[in-house]
Each structure stands twice: as structure tokens, then as C-alpha cells.
Amino acid sequence: MIFEKNLRKLYNAFLKGSPQKRLQYDLQRSSFVSKAKLKKQEAHYRLELKNYTNPFFIRNRPSSDYDVLRQVIFEAEYETACTALELNFQPGEPITIVDAGANIGLTSRFFAERFPLSVIYSLEPEPQNFKMLLKNVGNFGNIKPLQKALSAEPGKRFAIGKPMRDGADWATTTQESSNGTIPGITLLELLNEGTGFFDLLKIDIEGAERFIFKSQVNQDFLDRTKVLVIEIHDEFDIRSSIYHILRKRGFNILEQGELTIGINTKLIDLES
Structure with missing residues (x-):
């Protein structure tokens, strides 16, 4: 007592x-x-x-x-996406991974540990987060840090906007601005920098996924993406439209906590 x-x-x-x-x-x-x-x-x-x-x-x-x-590290929330890649594909070497919305680089570190022969494009626009990202990935030659915002169209610039939800460091948003200091980069531009395929594409960009998946935007990057793992922010009522786009492109969809995982069945057929 x-x-x-x-x-x-x-x-x-x-x-x-x-x-x-x-x-x-x-x-x-x-x-x-x-x-x-x-x-x-x-x-x-x-x-x-x-x-x-x-x-x-x-x-x-x-x-x-x-x-x-x-x-990301203790609970390994991206392990299911990594396993989906291994079970459904025969990923070559190097494996190409995009970490869009990389925050301080912990997910990139998880991917680098999981796939040591990968090339990882680690995108984070917010300056203080990016500074910490550089500390976390500085010893990894296969992680390519980019202080850029994921953009639906080429040639755009961005500024840091108001944070979402709890206003914490992981909730930073961007907004398109002609006077912005942060360059944008499209997924098609990233594809052209690498092998032409994304083995694993991770997107957690605090609601900006609504611009990437707008009906009038080019989404051909999906045809060259094997596994997509995305956090969809339901404040913007976009989940059903994203699912519709993914299914039209041949993706099987599963939900895991806050994450949605898409597996490109058309690319499975090509490898079999």
C-alpha cells in the first residue's frame, strides 16, 4: 500500500x-x-x-x-511498406526511394538501414527541419538531401505556410508563392534524375498531396512507381479521389494506421 x-x-x-x-x-x-x-x-x-x-x-x-x-524508428511504421516491396517485386540494385516530407531525416535513415544499397532522395522544405536532417544523414552517401518542396508542376516556388493540426515541427506546410525561397520539384523530374522507376515512394507532405493528385495534374509518375506509401490528411476530403486515381492506375490499396500503401499490380505483372 x-x-x-x-x-x-x-x-x-x-x-x-x-x-x-x-x-x-x-x-x-x-x-x-x-x-x-x-x-x-x-x-x-x-x-x-x-x-x-x-x-x-x-x-x-x-x-x-x-x-x-x-x-519511425521504435515502432517501425514503414516496415509494412518495405515488406510489400520485397514480397511483390524483385527490386534491383540500387533501389530508388523518395522520402517526400522527410522532416529531420529519420525515415530516410530507416530506409537506408533497411535497404543499404538504396539511393534515397530526401525532400524537406522547412529550414530548421532541413538543418537537423543534414545532421542525421550527413554520413550517408546514398541519401541525397534536397531542400525542396514536392510540386505538382515544374518551375514553381514555395514559402513556408501555417502549420497543420498541433502546430508541431512535423506539421509544417508549404504554399506556392512567386516570392518564395524554396524551389519546387516534381516527381517526374525526380524520375528523370534516377533510374526511371521509384521502387518506394513515400509522401507525407501535410495536405499538399491534394495538389499532386488533382485531376488535371500529370500523374504518370504512378506508372513507374512500384510501392507508394502516403499519409492522407482527411481535413481536405481527398481520400476517395486519391483511391480512385490509384485504382485506375492498377494499384491495390491497403491501410495501416495513418498510412495508405499502394502496390502497383501492373508492374508486378511485368516482373513475373
């Missing part, structure tokens, strides 16, 4: 603590973290994780970086 009361007191004190202290506590008790060092002057952590050779960097609270780390 006394033990339970003391435990309750400790838990209540923890809940009342600052977000920074709670993050420190979470890192100390995590079974995934071997070592966590806070760089106070830069307000970020250097983390050594089990099963990863190179360190990770995340910002201290109130940043959402730890939440991204938990989802």
Missing part, C-alpha cells in the same frame, strides 16, 4: 514536470536508446540507438522530433 502510494506520487510529479524533463525520462527508460547526450547550447540530443551504427539527433522539447523517432 505504501509502495503504491509512493509510486503514485512519483507518477504525479512526473506528469507535472516540464516537457524537457519528461523527454529526458523517456530517453533514459527506452529500451531502444543505448546513450543519450544533451547538447545544451544547441538544444538537441545526440542519441546512440541499438542496432544502428551512426548516431541520431533530435531537438529537445517542445519539438516533436522524439514523437517522429518513436513512430
Whole structure:
């Protein structure tokens, strides 16, 4: 009884603590973290994780970086998409991956660990996120960081817009602007830079997917995409129209938590 009361007191004190202290506590008790060092002057952590050779960097609270780390690395939310690629295709080497909406580069790191011989185009427009992305992917020659916004049309420029949902670092939006400082890049342009096919195309661009999948936009990139994994933001009522486009292009669709995975059956037929 006394033990339970003391435990309750400790838990209540923890809940009342600052977000920074709670993050420190979470890192100390995590079974995934071997070592966590806070760089106070830069307000970020250097983390050594089990099963990863190179360190990770995340910002201290109130940043959402730890939440991204938990989802992408600890919970491996993109593992199903990777397995879908392996089970349905015979991916060559190098595997071409696009990480659109790369945030601080953790998903790119996950893909690089999962497919060591891949070439990964890591797109993140927001300057502070991109700065952290460079820290996380700097030792990886196969990850190509691009401070660009995914665009429906070539030649567009973008500015950072209002954040979505909780306003956290992972909810940054872009808006088209002739005075914008961020260049856009289309998926067809990315295709022409690489092998001509996307083995895995990941899109999490905070609602801007509605522009990529507008009916009048060229979506021929889908014909050269083997596996698509996308987070669809239902605030914009676009899920049914995206599903319609994918099915017309021969994709089988499955849902996994916040993610939608599309498998291009036409390309399976070509490989069989």
C-alpha cells in the first residue's frame, strides 16, 4: 500500500514536470536508446540507438522530433511498406526511394538501414527541419538531401505556410508563392534524375498531396512507381479521389494506421 502510494506520487510529479524533463525520462527508460547526450547550447540530443551504427539527433522539447523517432524508428511504421516491396517485386540494385516530407531525416535513415544499397532522395522544405536532417544523414552517401518542396508542376516556388493540426515541427506546410525561397520539384523530374522507376515512394507532405493528385495534374509518375506509401490528411476530403486515381492506375490499396500503401499490380505483372 505504501509502495503504491509512493509510486503514485512519483507518477504525479512526473506528469507535472516540464516537457524537457519528461523527454529526458523517456530517453533514459527506452529500451531502444543505448546513450543519450544533451547538447545544451544547441538544444538537441545526440542519441546512440541499438542496432544502428551512426548516431541520431533530435531537438529537445517542445519539438516533436522524439514523437517522429518513436513512430519511425521504435515502432517501425514503414516496415509494412518495405515488406510489400520485397514480397511483390524483385527490386534491383540500387533501389530508388523518395522520402517526400522527410522532416529531420529519420525515415530516410530507416530506409537506408533497411535497404543499404538504396539511393534515397530526401525532400524537406522547412529550414530548421532541413538543418537537423543534414545532421542525421550527413554520413550517408546514398541519401541525397534536397531542400525542396514536392510540386505538382515544374518551375514553381514555395514559402513556408501555417502549420497543420498541433502546430508541431512535423506539421509544417508549404504554399506556392512567386516570392518564395524554396524551389519546387516534381516527381517526374525526380524520375528523370534516377533510374526511371521509384521502387518506394513515400509522401507525407501535410495536405499538399491534394495538389499532386488533382485531376488535371500529370500523374504518370504512378506508372513507374512500384510501392507508394502516403499519409492522407482527411481535413481536405481527398481520400476517395486519391483511391480512385490509384485504382485506375492498377494499384491495390491497403491501410495501416495513418498510412495508405499502394502496390502497383501492373508492374508486378511485368516482373513475373
